[in-house]
């Protein structure tokens with residue numbers, strides 16, 4: 001559950017909401033509350049009902065698919081360019097993914113039923129979410145191929161670049177354990193990659209933090225999915 005909540009305010013802005021007309025933004029604003037999200041918090045679980053829709057401000061959320069044996073892998077990342085909890089828009093009763101806080105920060109949240117009610121009354125918001133859903137679908141489709149065919153090193157580099165883009169800073173509060181869960185790899189295998197990146201002075205890790213030292217050195221290591229998804233997100 002979110003650490004704390006209060007009405008209105010919040011740092012930064014959500015770029016999806018910035019596209020709305022003033023009257024639509026105002027209709028939502030009165031229903032929003034700002035929440036601080038802690039790393040590793042599950043906003044909702046795959047197969048469960050979605051109580052709230054989240055518009056990240058500074059927080060970054062990972063969408064994970066969970067298999068029956070409990071293993072998981074990330075299929076998409078959502079930052080301040082998007083929204084978490086599209087089940088309300090898609091008229092789904094149960095979440096198809098688990099949403100976990102990847103980088104802590106703030107988000108605006110709204111009751112999923114209230115959000116659905118506002119959606120049906122607002123055409124522009126509906127159209128905006130349709131466009132965002134297409135971009136998200138592109139990201140998820142890419143991840144299916146990426147998780148199957150690209151090496152752990154490539155995927156790890158892609159993940160770090162994408163996390164840095166969204167965090168907009170070099171210090172990422174990440175542990176090996178969390179990263180391995182996102183990449184669907186063992187801690188040991190992830191640790192080997194992290195060690196190599198650290199020996200190459202591309203990153204530096206300390207307790208619970210991973211610092212990007214040389215982004216230009218990491219870029220050639222990432223698979224093409226980083227650029228493909230980034231391009232789609234930028235055009236949106």
Ligand SMILES: [Zn+2]
Nearest residue numbers: 146150223225
């Ligand atoms: Zn890839």
